[in-house]
Amino acid sequence: MKNFKKIVALFFSMTLIITAFVGCQDSKQNIISETTKKDSYNNDYFVNIEWVAKNANNENVVIIDGRDNKKYEKGHIPGAINVAWQSLANIKGKAGDKNWGVALPKEELSQKLGELGIDKKSQVVVYADKDGWGEDGRIVWELKSAGINAKMLDGGFDLWTKENKEITTEVPVIISKKLEIEEIDSxxxxxxxxxxxxxxxxxxxxxxxxxxxxxxxxxxxxxxxxxxxxxxxxxxxxxxxxxxxxxxxxxxxxxxxxxxxxxxxxxxxxxxxxxxxxxxxxxxxxxxxxxxxxxxxxxxxxxxxxxxxx
Structure with a gap:
């Protein structure tokens, strides 16, 4: 009987040691994963890919692909519409002419954005890729200046594809909205x-x-x-x-x-x-x-x- 009790006690002791050891290993692995994982931005200027993946189907979220149409047609984030920065700028005449390339005035911009399904309730997320020219920044800058809640996707299409997120060639139907921009932030x-x-x-x-x-x-x-x-x-x-x-x-x-x-x-x-x-x-x-x-x-x-x- 005494031997049996000793064996049981030894068994429980070994179990506690093994559990503690495994727990320590798991804890270390969690710490490593937390410290090595890059924290992406999620603030007034950026959202991360996790946010987009969770909120893409929200009726107030508008996703804009700022890349050229050829890249867009090959594949884009589901629900994204293709918008060139030039469509939101004055491109009458030629480059170098007075006011060529500047942001549209509020009346024209209101109409353009409304046609894209954007209103004051919209949360706009714009993405491009690292090999581009900052098209996402140009579009977000213009929208923010007009009082629209707009942000860039941190990592853009590069990180979206690297993380094996869903990609589609389907072009969504745009439902126009009424928008009246009160002023452009000078x-x-x-x-x-x-x-x-x-x-x-x-x-x-x-x-x-x-x-x-x-x-x-x-x-x-x-x-x-x-x-x-x-x-x-x-x-x-x-x-x-x-x-x-x-x-x-x-x-x-x-x-x-x-x-x-x-x-x-x-x-x-x-x-x-x-x-x-x-x-x-x-x-x-x-x-x-x-x-x-x-x-x-x-x-x-x-x-x-x-x-x-x-």
């Missing part, structure tokens, strides 16, 4: 004349690639180089390899190392106000005060060529 943009007259007031950031900053003309610009006094911070410096946005700590290090300060007004520009809109959103997310110069280098190069340097 704090989000700047005209060519205002920038010219207040160049010393602003920290000017060139969001294009370094070779464009140094003089390359890739898109028919009237002149190569950059706006006098501008700092080069290519917009794609904000991305990780997987297409997600870098951490706030990493982003602050990039911008602050270039001399950007939160108490100084910033103006971002690129060729046509696309990449610069994306970068302006990132800066504002971090607490900087940034405006997007949407007429950008196209108009500046034809209007003030004497204020361009290489």
């Amino acid at each position: 704090k989000t943009t700047i005209t060519t004349e205002d920038l010219r007259n207040n160049m010393d007031k602003y920290t000017i950031v060139d969001s294009r690639a370094k070779d464009e900053y140094e003089g390359a003309t890739k898109f028919g610009e009237a002149k190569g180089g950059h706006i006098k006094g501008a700092i080069s911070i290519p917009f794609n410096d904000v991305y990780n390899e997987d297409g997600t946005i870098k951490s706030k700590e990493e982003l602050l290090k990039i911008f602050e190392s270039k001399g950007l300060k939160k108490d100084k007004e910033i103006v971002t520009y690129c060729t046509a106000g696309i990449r610069s809109a994306h970068e302006a959103l990132i800066l504002n997310m971090l607490g900087f005060k940034a405006k997007n110069y949407d007429a950008s280098f196209y108009e500046w190069a034809t209007t003030y060529p004497d204020l361009i340097v290489k």
Whole structure:
């Protein structure tokens, strides 16, 4: 009997030891998974793919694919509609003409967005891909300026496909809505004349690639180089390899190392106000005060060529 009790006691002791050991291992695995998993953004400027996967069928959620139509036709997030940034901008005439590429006025924009099924109740999510030109940022910047609740998808289509989320070629039916935009936020943009007259007031950031900053003309610009006094911070410096946005700590290090300060007004520009809109959103997310110069280098190069340097 005594031997039996000893055996039972030994059995329970071994069970407790094994359970504790396994528990410790599971705990360690959980800690590892939590610390190694990248936390994606989910704030006033971004949503993550988990949010989109859970909320895509909500009647107030509008998903916009900002890529070109060929990419869209090959496959897109279910329910997404294809919207080119040009459809929300003035593209009358040619690049470099006065106000070419700038955001539509509120009356025209109201009609365009209403036709896309967007109203004041809508939660708009826009995505593109890392190899694009920041089209998602351009569209979100314009919608936010008009008072629409719009955000970018962190990781875009790159991460969506990497995570093996559902993709479709089906084009959804759009139900038009009535929208009346009351005003466009003047704090989000700047005209060519205002920038010219207040160049010393602003920290000017060139969001294009370094070779464009140094003089390359890739898109028919009237002149190569950059706006006098501008700092080069290519917009794609904000991305990780997987297409997600870098951490706030990493982003602050990039911008602050270039001399950007939160108490100084910033103006971002690129060729046509696309990449610069994306970068302006990132800066504002971090607490900087940034405006997007949407007429950008196209108009500046034809209007003030004497204020361009290489």
